[in-house]
Amino acid sequence: MNQTIVQCDAIQSLRDYLQPLRREGKRIGFVPTMGYLHAGHASLVSRAKQECDVVVLSIFVNPLQFGPNEDFSRYPRDLQRDKEIAAQAGVSVLFTPSVEEMYPQKILTTVSVAQVTEPLCGRSRPGHFDGVATVVSKLFHIVGPDAAYFGEKDAQQLAVIEQMVTDLSMPVTIVPCPIVREQDGLAMSSRNVYLSAEERDQALVLSQSLQKAREAIEIGETSAATIRDGIVRMIEAKPLAVIDYVEVMEYPALKTVETLESGQRICVALAVAFGKTRLLDNLIMRIS
Amino acid sequence: MNQTIVQCDAIQSLRDYLQPLRREGKRIGFVPTMGYLHAGHASLVSRAKQECDVVVLSIFVNPLQFGPNEDFSRYPRDLQRDKEIAAQAGVSVLFTPSVEEMYPQKILTTVSVAQVTEPLCGRSRPGHFDGVATVVSKLFHIVGPDAAYFGEKDAQQLAVIEQMVTDLSMPVTIVPCPIVREQDGLAMSSRNVYLSAEERDQALVLSQSLQKAREAIEIGETSAATIRDGIVRMIEAKPLAVIDYVEVMEYPALKTVETLESGQRICVALAVAFGKTRLLDNLIMRIS
Numbered sequence: 001m002n003q004t005i006v007q008c009d010a011i012q013s014l015r016d017y018l019q020p021l022r023r024e025g026k027r028i029g030f031v032p033t034m035g036y037l038h039a040g041h042a043s044l045v046s047r048a049k050q051e052c053d054v055v056v057l058s059i060f061v062n063p064l065q066f067g068p069n070e071d072f073s074r075y076p077r078d079l080q081r082d083k084e085i086a087a088q089a090g091v092s093v094l095f096t097p098s099v100e101e102m103y104p105q106k107i108l109t110t111v112s113v114a115q116v117t118e119p120l121c122g123r124s125r126p127g128h129f130d131g132v133a134t135v136v137s138k139l140f141h142i143v144g145p146d147a148a149y150f151g152e153k154d155a156q157q158l159a160v161i162e163q164m165v166t167d168l169s170m171p172v173t174i175v176p177c178p179i180v181r182e183q184d185g186l187a188m189s190s191r192n193v194y195l196s197a198e199e200r201d202q203a204l205v206l207s208q209s210l211q212k213a214r215e216a217i218e219i220g221e222t223s224a225a226t227i228r229d230g231i232v233r234m235i236e237a238k239p240l241a242v243i244d245y246v247e248v249m250e251y252p253a254l255k256t257v258e259t260l261e262s263g264q265r266i267c268v269a270l271a272v273a274f275g276k277t278r279l280l281d282n283l284i285m286r287i288s
Numbered sequence: 289m290n291q292t293i294v295q296c297d298a299i300q301s302l303r304d305y306l307q308p309l310r311r312e313g314k315r316i317g318f319v320p321t322m323g324y325l326h327a328g329h330a331s332l333v334s335r336a337k338q339e340c341d342v343v344v345l346s347i348f349v350n351p352l353q354f355g356p357n358e359d360f361s362r363y364p365r366d367l368q369r370d371k372e373i374a375a376q377a378g379v380s381v382l383f384t385p386s387v388e389e390m391y392p393q394k395i396l397t398t399v400s401v402a403q404v405t406e407p408l409c410g411r412s413r414p415g416h417f418d419g420v421a422t423v424v425s426k427l428f429h430i431v432g433p434d435a436a437y438f439g440e441k442d443a444q445q446l447a448v449i450e451q452m453v454t455d456l457s458m459p460v461t462i463v464p465c466p467i468v469r470e471q472d473g474l475a476m477s478s479r480n481v482y483l484s485a486e487e488r489d490q491a492l493v494l495s496q497s498l499q500k501a502r503e504a505i506e507i508g509e510t511s512a513a514t515i516r517d518g519i520v521r522m523i524e525a526k527p528l529a530v531i532d533y534v535e536v537m538e539y540p541a542l543k544t545v546e547t548l549e550s551g552q553r554i555c556v557a558l559a560v561a562f563g564k565t566r567l568l569d570n571l572i573m574r575i576s
Contacts, residue, residue: 011457025311108402109421109455115396133397134456141457167397168422169299169429 005087007094011142014095026053030145032136035059036076037085040180040188044149045089047177056143057086058095060102065131076193111137116159116254120269124244129160136161140172147173153187155267155282159252181207187281199274202238206272206281209234213268214283222260224248227268235272244271244278251284260287293375295382299430302383314341318433320424323347324364325373328468328476332437333377335465344431345374346383348390353419364481399425404447404542408557412532417448424449428460435461441475443555443570447540469495475569487562490526494560494569497522501556502571510548512536523560532559532566539572548575
């Protein structure tokens with residue numbers, strides 16, 4: 001069932017639209033995205049709709065979070081298709097600012113989070129999480145949401161946002177949502193569109209190796225090194241795969257773990273490139 | 289005329305108090321301070337009262353903005369006196385969190401502003417403005433003010449906050465308020481209490497030298513070096529004075545100026561130590 005959707009390109013027009021709703025006591029849910037929407041995003045909207053009266057989805061490919069040799073300019077964009085998916089999913093307001101609207105002058109302010117940004121993608125993509133924290137902070141100030149919805153697929157991003165919100169007492173509840181996968185197990189990502197048929201086929205090893213890791217942990221494996229090695233061996237068997245990292249860490253503190261302990265919440269996180277496409281996947285679980 | 293004042297030590301109790309007022313559409317004004325209130329703070333409250341329905345004043349000596357050899361532990365504190373001054377001035381809500389309430393765990397998030405933080409106090413007090421921007425950002429998230437009031441005495445701090453608010457689209461209006469002076473011209477500061485009688489007497493040279501600079505500019509002096517030299521000579525004539533900086537800069541961009549130009553807004557800013565006490569003063573004016 002389609003519904004009408006309001007689209008705002010300007011910060012002020014979005015504020016003007018939301019202000020009376022907030023005054024009426026409506027609960028505002030927010031799903032920040034970089035567009036090229038897929039079922040993962042739709043699941044965030046769906047969760048937001050359950051909990052809020054108004055769902056705002058932003059589409060903004062944020063230049064601050066891309067490194068100089070990354071895919072900012074070729075990041076996939078299709079606003080018309082996004083609008084249809086957003087309306088279908090139940091978004092009330094689409095916020096689609098331009099780079100000029102978000103950064104009319106060079107932005108001099110940076111929000112940085114220490115520690116949780118250091119391992120994993122923070123190591124491979126210097127400055128990336130500063131860009132993420134800064135834009136999410138700005139978007140929160142613009143939208144003023146009661147709750148914001150983030151996918152666990154970007155587990156480190158979620159940990160960074162949670163840390164920022166806690167540290168800066170931002171008046172928003174962060175709601176983590178589970179990874180949504182294709183039928184064959186590939187984690188949904190806007191970047192999957194970059195994959196050739198052969199790369200996509202080999203990329204199934206990511207979810208498969210995490211599934212094996214889960215099974216090993218469930219039957220009592222407690223050595224992080226053994227878990228890690230099992231995953232690395234499976235991925236390295238795929239000729240197109242180039243591992244960036246495979247790590248077992250406490251979550252959300254993102255500290256390295258050697259021996260899994262009962263009650264611990266862990267994240268088995270991986271980043272692997274297939275050709276020019278770098279994919280993330282992870283498994284977050286509590287050790288029983 | 290005294291009025292009842294509500295005091296909150298906890299973030300949640302402050303939020304609970306303000307939330308219904310916000311829902312009713314009351315305009316919330318905010319005056320962040322480090323306490324040991326004086327007539328300068330009272331002038332901020334007075335301005336806030338003119339423009340808002342509810343005035344929140346926070347007292348928090350923020351450890352993040354003090355360097356290791358600075359005066360955090362001996363910074364003057366007198367809550368009982370502050371409560372009286374705040375009530376007298378018309379504060380509705382006093383927010384007095386402890387360090388543990390503000391930073392229950394080590395804070396990992398930093399808000400940094402580039403460029404405007406580099407000269408002046410940013411050079412003498414590395415990390416100071418990161419501490420200021422971070423705590424002000426957190427206080428804004430806690431209080432959720434419509435407007436916040438800052439004294440021009442801390443001209444660089446004001447420039448930093450304005451830059452942060454613009455860059456991060458914080459939904460708050462920053463209201464700069466003029467310096468309040470003692471009868472003899474000394475700019476009000478909580479740190480004036482540190483001064484010996486002799487130091488306090490010699491410290492009058494700060495406002496006097498700025499007054500001379502204003503007169504020189506008003507009769508057509510356009511050389512920043514000449515203005516600066518005149519001030520330096522006056523201050524150096526005082527045996528207890530140790531100059532940290534005397535600078536003539538565009539305001540609020542805080543870029544060095546060589547020749548004053550018509551229409552330009554400038555700040556003549558100085559920091560001078562008398563004994564262990566470092567005082568600030570400045571003159572902000574538009575060149576006619």
